[in-house]
Amino acid sequence: MTLPPDPLADGLLAFEQALRAGTTTSRSATEAYLARIEALNSGLGAYRYEAAEAALADADRVDRALTSGRDPGPLAGLPIAIKDLFVVDGMPTGAGTDLDVSDIVGYTEGPLVRRLRDLGCVFLGKTRTVEFALGIAGVSSPHGTPRNPCDGDVVRIPGGSSSGSAVAAAAGLCAFAIGSDTGGSVRVPAALCGTTGIKPSQGHWSADGAFPLVRHLDTPGLLMRDPHDAALVAAAIDGITPTAIRLDRTTFAVPRDYFLDGLEPAVERAFERALEALRMRGASIREMNVLSGARNRESYFPAVLGASAVAVLGRERYAASRHLVDPVIRRRIDAGLEVTGDAILSLEWERQTTMAEAAHQLTDVDAILTPTAAITAPPLSDFDDAEIAYRHAVDLSRNSQPGNYLGLCGASVPVHRSDELPVGLQIMAAPNTDHALYGLVASIGEAISHAG
Structure with missing residues (x-):
């Protein structure tokens, strides 16, 4: 079987x-992605779940609408993937677990899924997630660990918990994928798999209709290979026209x-090359002391995630x-x-204070720049050793969790060269500045x- 090209290659x-x-149709794009899924998903x-028949029916409806002069909008006909935390009509919702959680997630599509449907997107299926979205490495025994497509020789982790969404986006198994981010679960797998990941401000896109991990931190996000395309999709979801940002008028801070x-x-x-590329475009980059409250995530997340x-x-x-x-x-x-309840309250009061301090630090800069993760994707075999697995988890989550802790919007943009393992540049901006992000x-x- 000849593998059809990615319909979004251009x-x-x-x-x-x-x-x-x-000159093309949504059906032909959907058929191409379904063929790519058939050829590549087994490896x-x-x-986790493929909805070929329903996807083709949705694609035909988009094509008929366009033929009759009804345009669904800027995302018309795009075949996409949804993380298996979100309710999608006609598809099971497993949340990466063998437990029955249907009473928790419910049976009604949330605002984000309905918005994508209204924009004319075609739903190819559900992507794998770490159980309960509770894992930054993407390793999960109940429903399996997707393979990072960045390395054809060594089996590497994809990052998590939006592991399947990152792999689907990176391998050209969808136009874009929806994930969720509570402590880095969009940005980290995006960085490890070499895609773009956007995590809006908490509440900017509703997390209703999805399995909740930490309700006041959970944030739907998207993963897509090209940064410009990802920005266009995010803007379309918001119903706005994206505004170009002149880098020679921007100021970034690097802790x-x-x-x-x-x-x-x-x-x-890769990080230093990226900073130099931005300087060459006229961006001002200043050093700063550590972002207020960044270290607090070390006590906050272990307590709050489990509780x-x-x-x-x-x-x-x-x-x-x-x-x-999963053990x-x-x-x-x-x-x-x-x-205990008093411990949670104490941690949350501390978070509210540091959120205000961090917001003040961001008043005179456009964004903070860091590596998304401290390491590239390790081999999956490393996770057979509990001590090594723990060290990797710390290195993967250290830079992303502060963004959720402090309520920032953020993104990861690939900055590696074609002969290197993927590396992401993390962009963290003030809360509710999503359109500028x-x-x-x-x-x-x-x-x-x-920059090359």
Whole structure:
């Protein structure tokens, strides 16, 4: 079987122009992605559930609408993937677990899924997730660990918990994929797999209609290979026209401690190249002391993630079914059983204070730049050793969790060269500056691509 090319190989705008010119159809794009899924998914494991028949029917409806002069909008006909945390009509929702959580997620599509449907997107299926979205490496035993497509020789982790969405986007198994981000679960897999990941401000896109991990941190996001295309998709979801950002009128801050401690040499080199590419475009880059509250995530997340999982699942359900849970995830949830209410309140009060301090630090800069993760994607075999796996998890989450903790919007843009393992540049901006963030993603991505 000859593998059909990715229908978005020439970019989102080229596809949408061809669609409206009648030189391509949503059905042909959907058939191409379904063929790519059939050929590649058995080796990559990106999809948990495929909805070929429904996808083709949706694609035909888009084509008929365009033929009759009804244009669904800028995302018309795009075949996409949805993380298996979100309710999608006609598809099961598993949340990466063997436990029955249907009463928790419900049966009604949330605002984001409905918005994508209204914009004319075609749903190819559900992508794999770490169990309960509780894992930054993407390793999960109940439903399997997708393979990072960046390395054909060594089996490497994809990052998580939006593991399948990142792999599907990176391997050209969808136009873009929807994920969720509670502590880095869009940005980290985007960085490790070499795609763009956008995490809006908490609440900017509703997380209703999805399995909740930490309700006040959960944030839907998107993963797509090209930064400019990702910015266009995010803007279309918001119903706006993206605004170009001139880099020679931007000021970025780089925290020179904590976020840059102990970087893998390949990550450090790619990060410094990216900063130089931005300087060449006229961007002002200043050093700053560590972002207020960044280190607080070290005490906050271990307590809150486990305790929230207990609250969502319920103690009785969890006690009766804990033997079905991935051993690593089980240890994290077990720790949450011992967390007290006063401890959670104390941690949350501290978070609210540091959020205000961090917002003040961002008043005179457009964004903060860091590596998305301190390391590149490790081999999956490393996770057979619990001590090595723990060190990797710390290195993967250290730079992303502060963004959720402080309520920032953020993104990861690929900055590696074609002969290198993927590395992401993390962009963190003030809360509710999402539209400006989209412009930064597009402009920074363009600057990096032209720097070589």
